[in-house]
Amino acid sequence: MKRLIINADDFGYSRAVNYGIIDAYTEGILTSTTLMTNMPAAEHAFRLGGDHPELGIGVHLTLTCGRPLVAGHHTLVDAKGNFKKNSHYQGKFHIDPEELYKEWQAQIEKFLSSGLTPTHLDSHHHVNHLEDVLPVFKTLANEYCLPVRNNFESAVTDYITTDYFQYEPDILLADNDEIIDTFGSAETIEVLCHPSYIDKALLNGSTYAMPRLEELDALTDDDINQRIQNDDRFRLITYRDLSRKGS
Incomplete structure (x- = not known):
């Protein structure tokens, strides 16, 4: 059996993103999401998360979008106090691990202060696997005893x-036999997606906007939903279920 976590990144980015994720969950096969606690629509996402307690919600640790929660950073921000763009981390860069630890700890603590319980940790733009960032990510995962996304270059x-x-997420458009073959011997799989409606905040802030509508359409498509949910070879789960092998 393939136990699938279908996880939407960027909960909290904007209200349109939030509503798209919730519809992908309530009307489709989405099971999980991760929340950007530093973004303008984070409080809206917290409220929606509280209304849907069975939705798995983790922390989408953010270093490349929006503004930090902690003041006084020197190596994480640009001249205007915003996080540096993802392109900054494509080559050599300097980062103060203490600054990063304090910022990401603050993002986790803001999540906890909402009253929600995080299911796991991952990061925006997958920055957690960068050489200078990974030790901080691992430290926080250990301190908060949270599962993590398996986007590491070596086995974890x-x-x-x-x-x-x-x-x-396009793999979900394939027939079920092809999906089974793609995942090979893996029993637990996370499928990354970005379902969303479109608003001005998303259009102005993200280079990945319109494709999110296609992802939302696929995740809520009746034929895809029935094909996945009616096949005994699949089970939809969240990160809460990973420690329960037979769930």
Whole structure:
């Protein structure tokens, strides 16, 4: 059996993103999401999360979008106090690990202060696997005893995670036999997605906007939903279920 976590990144980015994620959950096969606690629509996402307690919600640790929660950073921000763009981290860069630890700890603590319980940790733009960032990410995962996304370059044995991480949600458009073959011997799989409606905040802030509508359409498509949910070879789960192998 393939136990699938279908996870939407960017909860909290904007109200349109939030509503798209909730519809993908209530009307489709989405099971999980991760929340950007530093973004303008984070409080809206917290409220929606409280209204849907069975939706798995983790923390989408953010370093490349919006503004930090902690004041006084020097290596994480640009001249205007915003996080540096993702392109800054494509080559050599300097980052103060203490600054990063304090910022990401604050993002986790803001999540906890909402009253919600996080299911896992991942990061925006996958920055957690960068060489200078990974030790901080691992430290926080250990301190908060949280599962993590399996987007590491080498095998991870010290953390609760899935057997396989699927970057492209288009796999859900394939027939079920092809999906089974793609995941091979993996029993637990996370499928990454970005379902959303479109608003001005998303259009102005993200280079990945319109494709989110297609992802939302696929995740809520009746034929895809029935094909996945009626096949005994699949079970839809969240990160809460990873420690329960038979769930």
